[in-house]
Amino acid sequence: MKTEESKNTTVSLERRHDVSQNPMCLSGKGITRIFGTGKKQNVAVDHVDFEFREGELVSIVGESGSGKTTLSKMLLGLLEPTEGEIFFRGEKRDISTRAKKKEYWKNIQAIFQDPFSSFNVFNKIDTVLLDCINMTGGKKLPKEEKVRLMTEACSFVNLKFAELTNKYPFELSGGQMQRLMIARIFLLKPKILLADEPTSMIDACSRATILDMLLNLRDEIGMTVIFITHDIGLAYYISDTVYIMEHGRFVEHGLADEVILTPKAEYTKRLISDVPKIHEVWDLSTV
Ligand SMILES: Nc1ncnc2c1ncn2[C@@H]1O[C@H](COP(=O)(O)OP(=O)(O)OP(=O)(O)O)[C@@H](O)[C@H]1O
Ligand SMILES: [Mg+2]
Numbered sequence: 001m002k003t004e005e006s007k008n009t010t011v012s013l014e015r016r017h018d019v020s021q022n023p024m025c026l027s028g029k030g031i032t033r034i035f036g037t038g039k040k041q042n043v044a045v046d047h048v049d050f051e052f053r054e055g056e057l058v059s060i061v062g063e064s065g066s067g068k069t070t071l072s073k074m075l076l077g078l079l080e081p082t083e084g085e086i087f088f089r090g091e092k093r094d095i096s097t098r099a100k101k102k103e104y105w106k107n108i109q110a111i112f113q114d115p116f117s118s119f120n121v122f123n124k125i126d127t128v129l130l131d132c133i134n135m136t137g138g139k140k141l142p143k144e145e146k147v148r149l150m151t152e153a154c155s156f157v158n159l160k161f162a163e164l165t166n167k168y169p170f171e172l173s174g175g176q177m178q179r180l181m182i183a184r185i186f187l188l189k190p191k192i193l194l195a196d197e198p199t200s201m202i203d204a205c206s207r208a209t210i211l212d213m214l215l216n217l218r219d220e221i222g223m224t225v226i227f228i229t230h231d232i233g234l235a236y237y238i239s240d241t242v243y244i245m246e247h248g249r250f251v252e253h254g255l256a257d258e259v260i261l262t263p264k265a266e267y268t269k270r271l272i273s274d275v276p277k278i279h280e281v282w283d284l285s286t287v
Contacts, residue, residue, distance in 0.1 A: 015215050016240050022053040024090050025224045031084035033070050044070040046248035052224050059227045059235035062245030068228045072196050109190040111181045125164045132187035153183040157213055182213050189221045196228040233275040236260045244268045
């Protein structure tokens with residue numbers, strides 16, 4: 001029989017959403033990024049088109065070096081595309097000034113491979129969380145309300161705020177740190193969350209818990225989640241849609257079921273053949 005804990009860590013296909021009628025959130029046309037010049041030129045992202053809708057959980061799957069992080073950085077506005085246009089909620093994204101960039105960043109947040117890089121190590125945890133409240137217009141709230149919000153965010157990810165207030169991020173374990181990142185997102189409630197291999201540093205059990213929390217958060221605040229991974233099996237179980245990336249190009253995209261159960265591109269077939277049991281229900285708690 002399953003324990004409460006293992007039940008919570010089963011990633012279920014039933015959690016997919018039909019987002020086909022939702023408004024467009026983020027899209028791109030011909031997005032390209034070239035590094036270097038001349039013989040050393042490297043086309044990291046090569047004319048990709050994409051359309052992500054509100055509330056969609058989309059995975060971008062590809063091997064190391066396929067251009068996933070480069071694309072993420074362009075979506076975040078940290079790197080300029082060499083060519084192509086990004087649209088946010090149907091309009092051409094304009095982040096040409098500092099103020100416009102700041103405004104855009106209220107809508108999009110990221111969690112990265114390495115949680116240690118996500119926090120200023122000199123800020124205590126309550127400062128990290130308070131910053132989120134201040135950033136979303138809660139600066140003038142009474143102290144008790146701020147504490148209530150921080151406590152709520154911590155309990156969403158099974159952390160106890162009272163035990164964390166005086167700690168620094170580096171005093172947390174890797175798993176706790178990942179959960180703190182999700183607590184931040186819970187407070188910030190961005191329109192878009194970009195998660196670049198957020199579970200790669202942690203063990204299978206914490207990994208399942210983190211994924212479960214991400215899925216809960218998506219249900220709770222209806223954000224678009226762009227999940228970047230090498231792992232096509234994982235992408236299958238959590239995503240509404242997937243984009244398969246090879247050498248900077250999208251070779252195939254569509255509903256997770258269609259792409260993964262009836263793949264067309266050779267590259268997708270190869271990625272799938274590396275996953276032993278893709279058609280069976282995947283209980284992460286037993287990994
Ligand atoms: N700042 C940079 N300058 C030059 N080349 C870069 C830079 N960033 C990435 N590249 C190159 O772009 C290509 C794509 O890299 P990218 O980091 O986007 O891949 P990835 O799909 O995220 O890989 P991984 O799965 O290993 O994280 C690689 O060939 C990489 O060497
Ligand atoms: Mg990467």
